[in-house]
Amino acid sequence: MLQLKSSTRCSNSSARSRFLHLALAIFGAVSMLQLASCTKKNAQPSHVIKIGEYGSFTGSEATFGVSTNEGLKLAIKEKNAAGGIKGKKIELISYDNQGKPEEARAMVQRLITQDQVLAVIGEVASTRSLAAAPVAQQYKVPMISPSSTNPQVTEIGDYIFRVCFIDPFQGLVMAKFARENLKKAKVAILKDVKSDYSTGLSDVFEREFKAMGGEIVGIESYASGDTDFKAQLTQIKGKKPEAIFVPGYYTEVGMIARQARQLGMKDVPLLGGDGWDSEKLWEIGGEAIKGSYFSNHYTTESDNPKVVDFIKRYREEYKGKTPDGLAALGYDAGQILIAAMERASELTPQAIRNEIAKTKDFVGVTGQISINDQRNATKSAVVVQVADKVNRFVTTITP
Amino acid sequence: MTDQHARGLFLRSMPSPFLVTAALILLGLVIENSTNAYTQDVVLWIFTNIILAASLNLVSGFTGQFSLGHAGFMAVGAYLSAWCSFRPEFQALPDLLRFTLLPAIGGLGAAIAGYIVGLPSLRLRGDYLAIVTLGFGEIIRVTLLNTEAVGGARGLNRIPATEGWLEMGLSPYLAQFSIASFWTVVTITTLWRIVHSQKGRIFLSVREDEIAAEAMGVNVTQAKVRAFVISAFFAGVGGSLFAHSVKYLSPATFSFTKSVDIIIMIVLGGMGSFTGSVIAAIFITLVPEFVLRPLQEITKVDLRMVIYSLILILFMIMRPTGLLGTREWSDFAWVKKLMRAISQLLKRGSDGDSSSSTSPSGASR
16 A cells, blocks of 8 residues: 555655556456356265266267267266266266367366366377376376376376376287297397387387397387388398388388388398277288288277177167277276275265276276276286278187 | 656556555455366466566567577476476575565576577568577477477476475465566566667667668667567566466477467457457456366367457457457546546545645646
């Protein structure tokens, strides 16, 4: 106030009027904001259980978000049809983050503080999970990521879980598969040095394959975006490997397969991870990629009755659509959360968190899931062989 | 202009930014106590957007240079500030001081980037300049994408933010809000005064006619570079505030579309009006969150970009100069009238209060 008075004394009155005018405008803004917040706040009805979901329903990765959402909705619909949890119906609140990390964060903020959800499910992409997880951790609301494979996601805190395996696990799976199922002794590695995912997988593969008595005959590298791999492949060919581990993404892998065949490596299969999982792999690699193997979360070709049943129900719900891996993981994330809520003595975020952490041998569509001390899922992976447009299921590998 | 008059002007203008900051902090107190964390976050975005829009307006609106790389400068400020906040050397400083100073560091980094880009490219005009700035924005983004020290494509997570001063009743959010409003007021005040100074007239002359300006002895390239550097500085400040409010940075955020978002704000508000920039920044931050988002959740269609585009097309047809054109809030007749009425009211009040408090300058008016 002192400042105000002195200002009027020294200056002419227009400064004061200018200030008053601003103050008026500010009060107007305050009252409007309060109005907005009042209409937004709504009390939680006690007869429903609110679960929040955030995902990319629009934007360039819209299919990821939509698939996960469909799987999750199916899990909740089935539970509600069976009477809900402790007599209460589950309500799913889904918000779109448009594939932007800052939106993902804001949406989790909104789910927790405005809608007061008991748990959050999301996100597919690790970058967005990383952006939003600290919010869930801060408010101590459990968050389950259906398919963020980056190890850092669950390191954020003790309220962050995931139901998919982490990147390095696929290295272990493929090492085991190459050594025990394919009985290969000499394998070469061709990795993408620019990708965390690729180097992570190849480090684990190298360590595990050696531990199982195999031999790594050579390690070559490329950078994503490269189109010519002949130099590296010639080096590898000289070492006469029985298989090549290529933990990259489908675009480069397709080209690598073609060039390997051109160099005469006809019966050397390529091995890889879930980065191969795309129809584009077949378009780019063509005949050359046929007969190669990669690890994945789930396959529609599986003969597991649980999977067959899930695919049938999903097709009924969504007009004949075939569920992809993300839909299956969304479904499993929903089911694990529902099971934890069922077991929890009271419906508080704290109690639900403790029950999620105790999840053991849960039989999901994507395998038998247990949550370990790092809040990651230990579960089986499937290995599929690239056959034609549809990949052929080969085997399931458990850790 | 007499000395006395000049002093009067100086004194008159000094308190108002402080008063506005104080008023904004009061507003922050209200927001903190009446809304949820989500709304609070959106309010912080408003400040960032105001700073970004006002700073781009200096280059595009007042100097007439079309820049498509504003998100690049924002990225430099955001990443530099975030990176510094992780450094142990900075953590020696008291919390509040550190987070008040970080935007300045981000701004300085962005200003240096602005100088490096501006010096060669501002000899170009129009479309060519637009292409160069667009390219610059992309270079920044791709560089960040490939820099492991700032997380690369994975992004930079858990960026520290101010913890406030709890003993003094300053909660973390209120502290953040105060820092953001402080920098917003600094930005608007500085830009406003630059534009209304002699140097600012040079910017305007470059916008109106480069050849005529040159004929009058204006160094056009130098003027452009100055505007560019100042604008980049504040874009960096905005980026820094963004980094510490979102607490997560990823190169994907600073794509070309972010630059376009800022351009939409200044086109909508009026090229050459800070008032317009402020209004448009508030409007464009609030409407998507509180109007279009619920609409999208009901209809399940992403109408945001459709409505954005529609607004822009309608504006370009009906109001090619934007909401306010080049007018500021003080240029409107009703504001002038209102101010005159209030000042007369106050004068009468203070005259009646005590005769000694009537200042000489007040009497002369």
